[in-house]
Amino acid sequence: xxxxxxxxxxxxxxxxxxxxxxxxxxxxxxxxxxxxxxxxxxxxxxxxxxxxxxxxxxxxxxxxxxxxxxxxxxxxxxxxxxxxxxxxxxxxxxxxxxxxxxxxxxxxxxxxxxxxxxxxxxxxxxxxxxxxxxxxxxxxxxxxxxxxxxxxxxxxxxxxxxxxxxxxxxxxxxxxxxxxxxxxxxxxxxxxxxxxxxxxxxxxxxxxxxxxxxxxxxxxxxxxxxxxxxxxxxxxxxxxxxxxxxxxxxxxxxxxxxxxxxxxxxxxxxxxxxxxxxxxxxxxxxxxxxxxxxxxxxxxxxxxxxxxxxxxxxxxxxxxxxxxxxxxxxxxxxxxxxxxxxxxxxxxxxxxxxxxxxxxxxxxxxxxxxxxxxxxxxxxxxxxxxxxxxxxxxxxxxxxxxxxxxxxxxxxxxxxxxxxxxxxxxxxxxxxxxxxxxxxxxxxxxxxxxxxxxxxxxxxxxxxxxxxxxxxxxxxxxxxxxxxxxxxxxxxxxxxxxxxxxxxxxxxxxxxxxxxxxxxxxxxxxxxxxxxxxxxxxxxxxxxxxxxxxxxxxxxxxxxxxxxxxxxxxxxxxxxxxxxxxxxxxxxxxxxxxxxxx
Amino acid sequence: xxxxxxxxxxxxxxxxxxxxxxxxxxxxxxxxxxxxxxxxxxxxxxxxxxxxxxxxxxxxxxxxxxxxxxxxxxxxxxxxxxxxxxxxxxxxxxxxxxxxxxxxxxxxxxxxxxxxxxxxxxxxxxxxxxxxxxxxxxxxxxxxxxxxxxxxxxxxxxxxxxxxxxxxxxxxxxxxxxxxxxxxxxxxxxxxxxxxxxxxxxxxxxxxxxxxxxxxxxxxxxxxxxxxxxxxxxxxxxxxxxxxxxxxxxxxxxxxxxxxxxxxxxxxxxxxxxxxxxxxxxxxxxxxxxxxxxxxxxxxxxxxxxxxxxxxxxxxxxxxxxxxxxxxxxxxxxxxxxxxxxxxxxxxxxxx
Numbered sequence: 001x002x003x004x005x006x007x008x009x010x011x012x013x014x015x016x017x018x019x020x021x022x023x024x025x026x027x028x029x030x031x032x033x034x035x036x037x038x039x040x041x042x043x044x045x046x047x048x049x050x051x052x053x054x055x056x057x058x059x060x061x062x063x064x065x066x067x068x069x070x071x072x073x074x075x076x077x078x079x080x081x082x083x084x085x086x087x088x089x090x091x092x093x094x095x096x097x098x099x100x101x102x103x104x105x106x107x108x109x110x111x112x113x114x115x116x117x118x119x120x121x122x123x124x125x126x127x128x129x130x131x132x133x134x135x136x137x138x139x140x141x142x143x144x145x146x147x148x149x150x151x152x153x154x155x156x157x158x159x160x161x162x163x164x165x166x167x168x169x170x171x172x173x174x175x176x177x178x179x180x181x182x183x184x185x186x187x188x189x190x191x192x193x194x195x196x197x198x199x200x201x202x203x204x205x206x207x208x209x210x211x212x213x214x215x216x217x218x219x220x221x222x223x224x225x226x227x228x229x230x231x232x233x234x235x236x237x238x239x240x241x242x243x244x245x246x247x248x249x250x251x252x253x254x255x256x257x258x259x260x261x262x263x264x265x266x267x268x269x270x271x272x273x274x275x276x277x278x279x280x281x282x283x284x285x286x287x288x289x290x291x292x293x294x295x296x297x298x299x300x301x302x303x304x305x306x307x308x309x310x311x312x313x314x315x316x317x318x319x320x321x322x323x324x325x326x327x328x329x330x331x332x333x334x335x336x337x338x339x340x341x342x343x344x345x346x347x348x349x350x351x352x353x354x355x356x357x358x359x360x361x362x363x364x365x366x367x368x369x370x371x372x373x374x375x376x377x378x379x380x381x382x383x384x385x386x387x388x389x390x391x392x393x394x395x396x397x398x399x400x401x402x403x404x405x406x407x408x409x410x411x412x413x414x415x416x417x418x419x420x421x422x423x424x425x426x427x428x429x430x431x432x433x434x435x436x437x438x439x440x441x442x443x444x445x446x447x448x449x450x451x452x453x454x455x456x457x458x459x460x461x462x463x464x465x466x467x468x469x470x471x472x473x474x475x476x477x478x479x480x481x482x483x484x485x486x487x488x489x490x491x492x493x494x495x496x497x498x499x500x501x502x503x504x505x506x507x508x509x510x511x512x513x514x515x516x517x518x519x520x521x522x523x524x525x526x527x528x529x530x531x532x533x534x535x536x537x538x539x540x541x542x543x544x545x546x547x548x549x550x551x552x553x554x555x556x557x558x559x560x561x562x563x564x565x566x567x568x569x570x571x572x573x574x575x576x577x578x579x580x581x582x583x584x585x586x587x588x589x590x591x592x593x594x595x596x597x598x
Numbered sequence: 599x600x601x602x603x604x605x606x607x608x609x610x611x612x613x614x615x616x617x618x619x620x621x622x623x624x625x626x627x628x629x630x631x632x633x634x635x636x637x638x639x640x641x642x643x644x645x646x647x648x649x650x651x652x653x654x655x656x657x658x659x660x661x662x663x664x665x666x667x668x669x670x671x672x673x674x675x676x677x678x679x680x681x682x683x684x685x686x687x688x689x690x691x692x693x694x695x696x697x698x699x700x701x702x703x704x705x706x707x708x709x710x711x712x713x714x715x716x717x718x719x720x721x722x723x724x725x726x727x728x729x730x731x732x733x734x735x736x737x738x739x740x741x742x743x744x745x746x747x748x749x750x751x752x753x754x755x756x757x758x759x760x761x762x763x764x765x766x767x768x769x770x771x772x773x774x775x776x777x778x779x780x781x782x783x784x785x786x787x788x789x790x791x792x793x794x795x796x797x798x799x800x801x802x803x804x805x806x807x808x809x810x811x812x813x814x815x816x817x818x819x820x821x822x823x824x825x826x827x828x829x830x831x832x833x834x835x836x837x838x839x840x841x842x843x844x845x846x847x848x849x850x851x852x853x854x855x856x857x858x859x860x861x862x863x864x865x866x867x868x869x870x871x872x873x874x875x876x877x878x879x880x881x882x883x884x885x886x887x888x889x890x891x892x893x894x895x896x897x898x899x900x901x902x903x904x905x906x907x908x909x910x911x912x913x914x915x916x917x918x919x920x921x922x923x924x925x926x927x928x929x930x931x932x933x934x935x936x937x938x939x940x941x942x943x944x945x946x947x948x949x950x
Contacts, residue, residue: 244644245671245689292734409826453897453916458826504917536643537940539918581642582671 030095030272030306031129032120032140036318036346038356039378039392040126041426041439041473045119052156052555052566052593056113060139062527062551064121065475065488065512068108069505069579072240073586074191074207076251077108081123081136082443083469083494083506087398090134093141093257094229096276097131101298101326102333104133104401110235110253111141112211114156115170115183118142123473124441125422127396128344128360128376131322135396135420135443145179145217145227153598160568160591164189179217179227186210195243195584196576202584204247204288207237229259238288242582250288255280268310276302296330298402316348328402336406340366340399354382360394368405369416372397390426395419400461404449409458416463420445433479443469467503469494482518487511501540505580507532509546525553536581547577562597626700628660633946634911634922635673635685636939645673645687646939647701650922656936661685661694664701669694675944679720679746683946686715686727693718693727695749698948707749711742719764719771720746721790726771728761733779736760741773743793753793757786765808765816770796772816774805781823781830787843799845802836807861807870811881816840819861819870822854837868837879837886849886864903864927871898876908878927893930896923902945903927911942 034042043064050059057077060066070077078086087104090097099106113119120140127134156168168185191205216228233255241247256279264271281297302324309317322342329335342364350356357379364371376394383389400415424441447463454460470493477486489511494503502508509532517524533546550573555566567590571577574588631651638645646659646669661669670690677684683698693707693715714730723746731738736759743752760778764771771790775782781804787797802820810816818838825832835858839847851858851872860871868879874897875890898910899920908925920942924933 242641242643242671244668245641246691286734287732290732290734292732408828409824453913458824536639537918538915541919542643581639582644583642 030308030318031126031320032092032095032122032138035316035348035356036129036358037122037126037378038348038358038380039390039426040424041123041390041428041437043121043123045121047114047117050113050119051595052114052553052564052568055109056111056119056141057108059113059119060108060121061529062512062514063119064123065473065490065510066121067490067507067510067531070109070583070585071580072202072205072583073193074109074189074205075237075240075583078105079108079136079139080506082441082471082473083467083492083503084136084443084445085448085503087133087401088135090130090132090138091141092130092138093231094143094259094261095140096257096259096274096278096302096304097133098255098257098278099133100280100401101300102280102282102296102328102330102402104398104404107235107253110209110233110255112168112185112187112209112233113141114168115143115181115185115211115213116141117144123439124392124424125394125396125420125443126376127374127398128362128394129318129320129346131342131362132397132399132417135398135422135445143181143213143215143229145215145225146174147176147179147217147219147225148174149176150174155596155598156593157595158591158593161589162189162191162193162586164191164591166593174217177219179215181213181215183213184211185213191240193586193589196574196587198243198584200243202240202586204238204249205240207235209236210234224262224264227259227261227263229261230257232256240583243584244582248287248289250285251282252285253280253282270306270308272304272306274302274304274306276300276304278302294331296328296333296403298326298328300327301325314350316350317345318348319343319345326402328406332408333402333406333411334408336402338367338402338405340364340371342371356380366399368413369400371399372417372419386429386431388428388430390424390428392424392426393422395421400449404461407461410451410454410460412461415449415461416447418445418447418449418463434476435478436476437474439473441469441471441473445469466497467494468497484514484516486514488513496538499538501538502535504536504538505534505544507534507546521557521559523553523555523557525555527551527553531577531579542581544578544581547575548573549575549577564593564595566593567591568593626697626702627657628699628701628948629950631948632909632922633676633683633948634938634942635676635944635946636920637672637674637941637943638669639917639940640672640689643940644668644670647673647676647685648922648936648938648942650936654934654936658937658939660701661696661703664696665703673943674715675717676946677718677720678946678948679725682746684718684720684725686718688715691715693725705749707744709751711740711744711751711754713738715742716762717764719766721766721769721771723747724752724790726764726790728757728764728773730760730778736778736780739778741771741788755788755793755795758782758784761786762806763808765810766790767810767814767816772808774801774808774818776804776806781827783820785818785840797843799838799840801838801845802848802850803833805838806859809861809863811863811866811868813881815881817861817863817868817881819858821857821859822851824857825855835872837870851886852888860898860901862901862903862908864905867903867927869901869903869908871901873897876901876910891930894925899942900944902947904947907933909945911938911945913941916941 067080079089081089091106123137151173154170158166166187170183172181187209194201211233213231236252239249259276262273278300283293283295285293304322306320326338344362346360360376363373374395378392380390397417422443426439429436445467448465449461451459472491474489494506511530513528515526529549533543536542552569634648636646649657670687672689674686674688685694695705716728725744727742741755760776762776763774771788773786775784783803785799803823804821807819820836822833822835834854834856835851837849858870862869876894899913901910912921920938922936
């Protein structure tokens with residue numbers, strides 16, 4: 001922390017140049033590039049759309065109609081894409097997979113979004129180039145590194161209901177051969193919102209979150225960039241109780257991620273070498289005022305090599321080799337070390353301006369299970385200038401996590417990877433300010449790992465569940481002068497093949513309707529979200545009710561200071577809602593914020 | 599459909615009750631049947647109580663129907679005393695007191711002396727509640743003694759880790775120290791007249807069942823230490839017999855990997871389960887039986903043997919409704935199945 005501030009101050013005093021250069025759109029390279037995902041929907045969300053947001057979840061709900069379930073506001077939050085589980089969406093930090101190696105999930109309330117430059121959302125299966133767990137979809141959080149004369153300092157501060165305070169500082173400076181970005185983000189909240197319809201409140205929900213980031217880049221004389229990314233987050237949260245159970249517990253989790261990346265760019269050949277070290281740990285206190293806690297920690301050492309080769313103008317190869325070593329231990333996990341290596345090859349064919357497709361394969365080996373061979377094919381065909389039809393077919397896998405393998409008691413070292421098979425058709429229409437995208441998909445999953453009571457005394461994960469998920473995903477937006485509309489709708493049916501019942505916590509219906517209006521210095525934004533009911537029992541007898549939410553934002557630019565001031569009202573209609581049964585979410589709440597850029 | 603009609607008629611009954619109190623049955627709807635307490639989903643829900651009448655009519659969520667509110671999280675156990683039922687709600691740290699015939703709430707016992715409560719028994723108008731306190735702290739466990747006139751605290755008795763099931767015999771209270779999050783191996787004998795400890799029995803590891811037979815002999819089933827207990831050696835189960843406040847028999851199960859559970863006694867026979875198998879042992883037997891009763895198998899969450907029948911619950915997948923199964927103990931045949939709530943944990947017979 002102190003080092004960060006020191007570097008920040010030094011950098012400011014050394015150079016007070018305040019030119020800003022308009023950024024050219026930077027092409028995302030590699031597994032998330034549009035080219036290597038011709039037959040998929042890949043959406044890029046630029047930072048201009050989330051400058052005033054602090055939570056990743058909020059951005060993804062609004063911009064991609066994604067369903068999350070939260071154990072109370074600000075608590076552990078998990079994602080569900082395309083009728084799959086929280087472990088079936090892979091999250092990446094600048095291309096490096098960051099889902100917890102312990103439980104296979106990402107907690108979306110532990111990621112500070114506003115110090116990233118871009119979020120890429122790929123809906124649908126793509127394990128061949130992305131690896132384990134990219135089944136419902138994949139999300140990449142991107143920090144852009146560029147070499148232009150530029151310096152900016154951004155300050156963000158907000159204050160809101162439940163005594164929620166947020167402060168962020170970002171300093172960024174670059175020239176033709178150097179780049180640096182430092183960011184600090186701090187949030188603290190009492191989070192003691194009242195539970196509507198009751199006389200209770202969220203008694204044990206206070207949290208404090210700190211995120212630090214540094215990104216450094218150097219471009220050598222031969223034009224090849226060396227990049228270094230480091231983040232550290234520390235989330236200290238009391239864990240909310242439920243309507244029927246009060247809680248006294250606390251969770252502290254820490255994540256440190258280091259990534260060193262070197263790219264070699266020659267005509268027709270691009271190479272990328274990554275070396276990453278990821279450290280995750282948690283401490284769970286059942287009673288927050290005691291010294292007793294359970295813990296888990298894991299570190300991942302990863303080396304990755306990507307090669308992109310332009311064979312002819314029409315054929316390109318993209319391949320990668322990843323070697324990974326995971327070390328974990330905890331109060332309920334004995335020391336374990338796993339190694340795995342994976343290789344993939346994708347061939348991109350561009351037949352003409354109308355037709356392009358990719359064919360890909362992946363295979364890996366691991367120290368403790370067999371990684372299946374998988375393959376994928378995706379095609380894009382431009383029927384007319386405005387109208388494209390895409391399709392993809394793939395097989396995918398998710399590897400068992402450390403908890404699944406080694407949790408004591410119950411961990412099952414004989415688990416196999418989960419398999420799935422996906423098929424999707426996408427129709428995309430785009431004409432000037434109007435865009436419409438529709439997708440129909442089917443995913444069949446086999447050998448899904450489920451914890452089940454085994455005869456007698458404990459629970460054990462077993463490769464037992466088979467699921468079929470089918471759905472429709474619609475997305476349209478329209479811009480008219482200062483007015484932007486976007487409308488999303490997702491229908492998801494995800495059934496256990498044995499019981500023929502909808503999986504728990506998968507809504508059939510989810511919709512989002514956004515209206516944004518810009519008038520000179522003012523902008524207004526209204527977000528409407530509908531979340532259909534979800535089942536909470538595997539027999540589909542009990543539900544969490546559906547709900548409708550409205551959020552409002554008013555923003556005023558103050559050009560003289562390159563500043564924005566604004567007001568956010570969340571849950572304008574003061575709706576009672578739960579995303580997990582018996583865990584009420586906040587009532588109507590307010591936030592005022594201010595951003596300034598130097 | 600039947601459930602809906604039942605529920606509908608109940609609603610009508612409720613509405614009419616509101617408009618005219620005289621039509622309310624004086625003594626309530628629940629007589630001569632079986633209560634099943636359902637723990638409910640952990641953290642994110644409520645436990646419930648199912649009533650199964652002697653003619654097999656099932657009523658779910660009887661507490662909510664009578665009181666229009668949720669019972670609470672993790673309904674651990676229930677005890678009938680006089681006209682009252684005492685429902686121990688573990689993760690809500692409370693005891694709900696209701697009239698056992700109408701299930702109308704009479705009182706809620708809460709306070710620092712109800713902290714992770716497990717079981718309740720009553721004698722001479724005093725209630726005894728075993729409490730874990732903070733389950734990670736082996737030194738804060740206790741038995742609370744409550745005055746059942748005004749539900750005030752009489753005293754708390756500090757005990758070693760993990761007080762669980764309790765048994766009353768004459769004026770003595772026997773408390774099995776199962777161990778809570780840890781593993782214990784004691785049974786305490788407490789004199790209920792002065793609430794003092796009179797004897798400590800060292801039994802086998804993890805005493806999870808304590809029952810008395812018709813002759814006043816106390817039987818204690820110990821599960822043994824499981825193989826996943828870190829830093830401890832696995833031990834097998836034991837069955838202990840206490841007569842005249844002395845351990846007179848200690849039957850060991852076949853090996854350290856055998857971990858029995860679910861003790862119940864009926865008509866001179868001891869019943870227990872090992873994994874999915876169900877065993878019967880006469881109370882005069884000299885050895886543990888080797889062979890289970892064929893015809894009765896299942897991953898039973900709890901069992902109760904009574905008058906030649908076995909009542910056993912099946913928690914299914916623990917996130918949806920469970921079942922109560924009834925078997926004939928002589929013929930080992932299934933007599934009936936009744937739907938319960940989520941994780942049916944305890945079976946309580948009502949006899950009036």
